[in-house]
Amino acid sequence: MGSVYQLKRVDFIFKDEKDWKVILKNSISRPAHELINELISSELKGRGGAGFPTGLKWKLTAEENDLVKYVICNADEGEPGTFKDREILSKVPLKVLTSMAVCGHVIRSNTGYIYLRGEYFFLQKDLNKAISEFEEYCREINFDFSIRIFMGSGAYICGEETALFESMEGKRGEPRNKPPFPSSYGYMGKPTVINNVETLAHTYTIFEYGAKRFYDLGVQYSRGSKLFSVSGDTPKPGIYELELGMSLFDFVEEFGDGDTKAVQVGGASGFLVPRKRFNETTIGFQGKLTGISLPTGGSMMLFNSSRSMYNVLDNYLEFFREESCGQCTPCRVGCQQLLNGIKAVKRGDKNAQYLDKLLRLTETMQNTAKCGLGQSVANSFSAIVENFREEMIY
């Protein structure tokens, strides 16, 4: 492994958007079921983290009978270490708008929203300009679809889809129970398709080139390409579009600084992979594959041997404690206790066995927390504590 260079760069997402009018016009002249089948056969899965099949999402929402439905683009981009959605919206915004409108055609909705991360206020002006241009063309071809931007207000949890709806409804951004799912009960209680910015950009590629071009990239269960935001100890930080299914070993060969001891895949909620696991780990969605396949919203952070994994964990836990919406006890209290716990062990106030107790606490959180935030704390916690136990203690 590793002797053959295996990372495959792809250039779809940032390829120019000059044909958007043609693609919009052609797509909305096709029947909904045909577009849905195109997406289903491409096997595109959501790029916002959860990996739900996009074609199925559109299909379920299209099947609802309500007269009012919504299309929402999730541009809350909160995964720490990620900045790809910002790049998409600043370089190829019309791709995203086109896909939203095609989605509107498929599910029979005339209203789209972009939920833009508050910190990205500087994108608002150009994005509004693109929206005006887009809406004008829609009027020209008699296609009824409008798009508005909704600015976030600085709460990470609002990236979670149901918290995002609550926030758009003028409330505290607290996640709802699921089911019901957004496809039947979303924004304002209406059927809603909510997709990540990058997911929408990929659907544009699929409408432009057909499902096969997309499907031919990647590996089984993880088709297509993906944008990765590379940061940390790397000589070349930045955004790269790569085929899914690459091995982490090859990734580190390309982006590491020669001294990589661990890679965090998918931000604080993601997975930390120590060096000894690089070979057996691939980047993609979980399937019945052998080996470990890790999903990611796109954040790839490399750590070299000079970094203290205790500090990294401490930083993640502080992040979770701050960003927990506080609605459910396992997460609200759990995050505090984990942070206090590792500090106590480090100070020597608690012995090393206490770490095992904390590990059991993360398991409880995984099983009982209401949303993905509380449930995913276990991911990085267990990987760091199990693989870098000495660093936690000394």
Place this chain on the structure above:
Amino acid sequence: MITTDEVCNVLKMTEEEKYDLLKTVITDYERKENNLIQILHMAQAIFGYLPVEVQYFIAGQMDLSVSKINSVLTFYSFFSTQPKGKYTVSICLGTACYVRGGKDVLNKLKSVLGIDVGFTTEDKVFSLSVMRCIGACGLAPAMTINKKVYKQVNPNKIPMILGMLK
């Protein structure tokens, strides 16, 4: 509809004019509860922060309880119930910035400004805050002053950066 840009001229306004403007904003948004967050954004743009009096005013105008307004605005880190200084200095403590010395920069800021996170200097020039990852991780650690982003800052650069503003 009034835009945030138009709101920017409010520094010269009297209190009364500010409340009038806010009233127009609320009417523009049809007094609808699901527009509350946009209304709060505008209110903060007008007043600089959201003191209790403004919360009462919005509650009255929208026929909502003050506790409802308060529970919503305290949920979001963008809203402040305290007045802010002329410059808000925010340091990123996301992981990439944190491991690359964000905390050292923060400590330097605290000592130079003589204030803790969440506070404003007595002369009302600087407020200090922390933020999560803003996607400048490639050039960590990152800091913002009002809307400007500073990349690869280190503690030694802090006095110079602040000095140039004052």
